[in-house]
Amino acid sequence: MAPAFIPATPLSNARAAAFPSATCVSPRRAFFGAAPALRVQSAVRAAAHPRRAAPRAAAVTTDNWVKAPGAENSHHHADAKIAANVSQAMDVKRITRPVIIGVAADSGCGKSTFLRRVTSIFGTEVSKSHTPVGEFITVICLDDYHTHDRMGRREAKVTALDERANNFDLMASQIQALKEGKSIMKPIYNHETGEIDPPELVEPNHLVVIEGLHPMYDERVRDVLDFTVYLDLADEVKVAWKIQRDMAERGHTLDNILASIESRKPDFEKFVDPQKKNCDVVMEILPTELIPDDTEKKVLRVRLLQDENCTHLEPVFLYDEGSTIDWVPCGRKLTCSYPGIKFHYGPDTYYDKPVSVFEVDGGFEKLEEMVYVETHIERSGTKFFGEITQSLLRNPTAPGSKNGTGLVQVLMAMMMRNVYEKVTGKKVSVSSS
Ligand SMILES: Nc1ncnc2c1ncn2[C@@H]1O[C@H](COP(=O)(O)OP(=O)(O)OP(=O)(O)O)[C@@H](O)[C@H]1O
Numbered sequence: 363m364a365p366a367f368i369p370a371t372p373l374s375n376a377r378a379a380a381f382p383s384a385t386c387v388s389p390r391r392a393f394f395g396a397a398p399a400l401r402v403q404s405a406v407r408a409a410a411h412p413r414r415a416a417p418r419a420a421a422v423t424t425d426n427w428v429k430a431p432g433a434e435n436s437h438h439h440a441d442a443k444i445a446a447n448v449s450q451a452m453d454v455k456r457i458t459r460p461v462i463i464g465v466a467a468d469s470g471c472g473k474s475t476f477l478r479r480v481t482s483i484f485g486t487e488v489s490k491s492h493t494p495v496g497e498f499i500t501v502i503c504l505d506d507y508h509t510h511d512r513m514g515r516r517e518a519k520v521t522a523l524d525e526r527a528n529n530f531d532l533m534a535s536q537i538q539a540l541k542e543g544k545s546i547m548k549p550i551y552n553h554e555t556g557e558i559d560p561p562e563l564v565e566p567n568h569l570v571v572i573e574g575l576h577p578m579y580d581e582r583v584r585d586v587l588d589f590t591v592y593l594d595l596a597d598e599v600k601v602a603w604k605i606q607r608d609m610a611e612r613g614h615t616l617d618n619i620l621a622s623i624e625s626r627k628p629d630f631e632k633f634v635d636p637q638k639k640n641c642d643v644v645m646e647i648l649p650t651e652l653i654p655d656d657t658e659k660k661v662l663r664v665r666l667l668q669d670e671n672c673t674h675l676e677p678v679f680l681y682d683e684g685s686t687i688d689w690v691p692c693g694r695k696l697t698c699s700y701p702g703i704k705f706h707y708g709p710d711t712y713y714d715k716p717v718s719v720f721e722v723d724g725g726f727e728k729l730e731e732m733v734y735v736e737t738h739i740e741r742s743g744t745k746f747f748g749e750i751t752q753s754l755l756r757n758p759t760a761p762g763s764k765n766g767t768g769l770v771q772v773l774m775a776m777m778m779r780n781v782y783e784k785v786t787g788k789k790v791s792v793s794s795s
């Protein structure tokens with residue numbers, strides 16, 4: 363029998379503007395780029411359909427489930443469980459084995475923007491719910507494993523980045539369970555209220571992405587991951603993006619934004635940043651080198667660092683694998699206005715390990731011309747001629763579509779698709795129209 367469909371936990375209302383020190387937005391809200399209208403709509407829907415508003419726990423029978431190891435670590439997590447048996451969803455959806463991918467970054471560093479590109483490359487959609495779920499992919503935000511609610515963190519005098527503020531025992535047991543094909547009752551950290559809501563049902567899926575501050579922090583969780591991605595923003599870029607988002611869209615003051623970034627820095631450096639050392643791919647976003655003394659930080663230099671020894675990764679390259687290449691296709695091949703665009707590819711070392719670097723500095727004047735560049739990017743895993751260009755053209759106004767950030771995000775999304783295909787031996791079919 364097919365498992366009963368459990369309504370997804372609805373999006374909660376706007377995160378309180380009353381917490382000006384908060385630097386991140388609800389990943390779900392950002393994931394769908396939800397305008398206030400959407401949030402209101404979702405609240406109205408919930409009111410009109412009370413079942414939607416009910417906690418997911420109410421719809422599931424978990425009598426023969428077991429308490430998840432780690433649930434005892436926090437009174438907020440007491441109801442976190444793991445199914446005793448493999449989920450029927452495995453059979454019903456013909457899941458070979460769930461592929462689990464980690465995406466790590468600080469808050470506001472473009473995880474949601476990247477994950478929208480991922481779903482687009484997989485040709486799939488996800489629900490507008492606390493945990494986005496689709497036929498193929500589920501995206502779990504690891505903020506849900508915060509040990510304390512917002513008030514509790516204040517009392518304990520810890521930031522959300524601190525290891526003590528996260529229940530890694532529970533995270534490890536539940537992500538491991540999903541990989542084994544078992545459903546879980548996962549806690550919910552509610553960014554709107556700062557509270558921990560009753561747990562929700564999450565079933566195994568073909569692809570499960572775990573995103574947030576610490577997907578690779580705990581060895582037990584890291585060992586479960588099939589592929590790991592780290593989004594690494596230079597401080598100047600982080601500040602510029604924060605200013606753009608939090609000042610323009612949320613009415614925060616500049617001083618407030620800067621103070622918040624500064625206050626997170628020590629714990630960011632201690633608990634989040636070190637994860638990048640062991641990642642399969644790292645996307646560095648840096649200020650351009652094409653404009654001397656650039657102050658605007660709108661033109662970006664992007665470096666994709668690909669671990670040469672990663673089991674499932676075949677690094678992309680320009681022209682000739684292993685060579686060092688600097689390429690400026692501006693002129694007859696590409697329309698470029700100042701400062702133009704420059705590509706670089708070559709071997710390098712990153713924390714003592716060999717990596718291939720694919721780098722793009724600057725932007726595209728005409729996105730359609732990207733197809734010329736695409737013909738020179740080798741082993742990108744495209745399924746048809748022009749797939750990268752088509753993917754960027756599908757949403758030309760998305761952040762980064764006209765510069766290297768969008769291009770590198772699409773390349774990383776294709777790597778994730780390759781990893782999925784390698785691990786499962788199944789092909790993902792996509793449409794070229
Ligand atoms: N490639 C890009 N170029 C320019 N701006 C970008 C790019 N990617 C993301 N941004 C901007 O940065 C901000 C944060 O992006 P996003 O919401 O994707 O980050 P996030 O890591 O999911 O944030 P949070 O953890 O706070 O939810 C947004 O305002 C977005 O428009």
Ligand SMILES: O=C(CO)[C@H](O)[C@H](O)COP(=O)(O)O
Binds near residue numbers: 386469
């Ligand atoms: O770094 C973060 C990741 O999103 C948040 O700051 C953390 O999850 C705490 O959330 P909030 O500020 O809403 O209490």
